[in-house]
Amino acid sequence: MHDTTRLALVGTANLANDAAGLAALEPQLLDYSRERRLLLQAGSLAVYRQAGGLATPLAAGGLAPADTLPEAPASANSPLADIIAGTHTALAPWAAARLLQAGYRLPARLLPLALATAERRQLWFGVAGQRGQWLASQHPDWSAPDATPRALDDTQLETLWQEGRPAERRQALALLRQRNADQARQWLQAALPQEKAEQRCHFLEVLKDGLSAADEPLLQSLLDDRSQNVRQLVVDLLVQIPGSALSGLWQQRASQCLQWPVSSAGRQVAANPPTELLKEWEREGILATPPHGTGPRAWWLQQIVALVAPACWSQQTGASAGELLALLPQSDWADSLYLGLADAACRFADSEWAAALVAAHHAGRGVLYPRSSALWAVLSASQSGTAVLAALQAGLWQEAERGLASLTASWSDVLCAALTQLPTGSELRPDQRHDLQSLLELAVLRGPDHWLEPFTLAVRSHIQAPGLQNDWNLHYANRRAETTLALAAARQTLIKEIPL
């Protein structure tokens, strides 16, 4: 600190000595008070400093590597900005995929917008180009999604496992499991006792990838874990290991509770859940206390069935999933069995059983409603397509929407045509209109490009002139249709501006 500043800070009343200012000025200041001398010196010094200010020498910043892909045409800037961060974010997955397919990268102008949040980076990083990757590497908070480089060697991987953040540790573990499953198990075994329950689950989930008999001893040793969540996960994994002791045990126990009639139709399925829950069974995966509104025996039965691969029942009886499900309605325990079988179909990813259960749901088994989305996700593409079409024909629009949402393959023309022929008109109930609009919105977002126009027309046909009464439902529906039309228009613009 300069003497003058110190004197001003402390005050001339508190410091007897004058500060040495600019010597050249001193002779002109002799006649003035100490305070005035100080002020004039301070002012002059400030001007001196300003006038004599020098630049800081700094090393050059880095240069972004050259891009190989061209930027998307500038005419797409404005719609893309709306899709990245404006009113049309619903189109983001589609738009990012289209850029990638068309061989474009995001225009540099949009990069700060597209990289600003982790969620956006997840979507757009792949089309950010060299410029975008470089820019993200310059910014302290714009880390690339899934930042673990595949190229880490084993030592670096171990450092990451020992010292990284939880998400990085999990990535390191998953990577090592692919390279050296034995060692990954050793890491896990050593680390688990020190981790909190949440982290134990987090790390154990890594075992889902490449689950095998070799994992059985480790998992078996965790059956008595302190945390219920961990125990549930361990049971879930153990029963999925083909031929594991636990899966055999549960098949055996389930067969005691549930007897299917052998081959000939017309006979009932016999369910006989235990009247008391053995400690052993509870330890090995059954939750004792049922949720509100469910009896304990029904609850146990549901869980027991859910622990057995449903393909077992088909094998045991030689009957198809559909044939066996047809027997359920007569049983007193039908609801528990439906739910248990649905959980099992999802757990063991059995698409045949899932398809049969979806069909049963559509035929009126309302108890399956909460499992519907999970079941759709297990269906194969062709099963989904058929089931969606069936749901559309049956007027089950919400189900059709769930099916379409899980459909990964491209939509068939028959399916698209069915979507353009959905009912319209004023006789629809508000909830029906809502479901139809959701369905069409999905069509506008995900349907094939060449069907966008017919879909748009279908959306437009849902706009109705308001009647004499001020109908709030109609007003809402019309507004929603307008929103969907705006999305369709944005997508149409991008299709035009970013040709494939």
Add this chain to the structure above:
Amino acid sequence: MQLTEQQVLALAPDSGSAANGKKLAQAKNWPTLGRSGRALWGECQGSGKNPYQVRLDLADFASKCSCPSFKFPCKHALGLLLLTASQPALVADASEPDWVSEWLDKRSDAAAKKEAKAQARAEAEVDPVAQQKRLEKRDNRVRDGLTALQVWLEDLVRNGLARLPAEGPAIWEQQAARLIDAQAPGLANRLRSLADLPGTGADWPERLSGEIGKIALALHGFERLDSLPGPLQASLRQHIGFNLKEEEVLANGEVIRDQWQVIGQWIEESDKVRTQRTWLYGLQTRRFAMQLQFAAGLGQSFGTVLPAGTALDAELVFWPGAGSHRAMIKGSAAPLPPPQQSWQAEPISALLNRYAQALAINPWQDRLAGTIAEASPVRHESQWFLRDAQGDSLPLIGGDYWLWLALTGGSSHDIAVEWDGRYLRPLGAYINQVYEPLTERRHA
């Protein structure tokens, strides 16, 4: 003259207007569109029966719209400019409808009248005795105010600045109010701007003692005003708050005709008033000029609009003073094709030299404009710097420079800046032959 989308968005009074303007920038909203050598117009279908009539003077981008919005430019004017920027082919040459030509004629009449009025006022017979008396009265009032201020400043350093962070901003406000009463609004603003300084940043004692020292220098100078060189007298009087009327400047100021490049624009927002600084650079005279405009509150117009990145052929009239760059347009300006590059870019060392020279002739000089050649933004320990080809760097004022870095990828360009002795404020960059405003408030 053609503006880019970014330049148009930089004209928007707020982000809402910018977003609404974007929405209107579609051909379907404009049943009528047209342009002539001097104007651009269109009719925009709003919710009402009659479309809004929007007209724009291409010389200075002043706009008028029949909509009731109090924002300037309104969303319709922005929409028209954005549409013209993105699809110039839509706007064909046409003969001006009456509602356009009448407005343009009225505007040029008004400009002419203003000048004539200034001329008349300057030539008007005034009672020299009465005027002298008025001036003396004001001078005395200011002198009394400054004497009181001198006493207050001496008190400050006698008791020490160390106690000020605990005192709060009220004492500065109080003194500023006294200076307003004493008709010295320039110094009043200066004092007000110091209110938050005590305790802010590690170097506040040095900055604060420097700033009050500079005020003491101004008081010292004013005591012996007659002994200072003429231009410095004018500068000091303006610094203290003897504001000149525009008519006086028009009548007596130095007039320079040149091709002026608009190198940048910055709007300073405060509670009551928005101040816009527009920097121009004369191609022939190599002189910088600053147009200073004020608008009360949000939404009010700054009057004439000179978008950054454009150029015009015009006469500017300068306020008197030592190294004065404050100026205004005299008469009407003719638009020139937009420049694709800066004509006079300099290294950072040259800017610093010019700044030192400017301070030598006027120690109260606030800021200079310039264009730094071949410069790029560099982040160093979470502070942004502008670095030129020589490796010289100056700190950039706090802001978000990621868009700039995204556009350039770290490569160097000519950057128009404002330098206040502490921080550089980037105004615009010439990237790929296009002027890119770097002051853009984030509309996204």
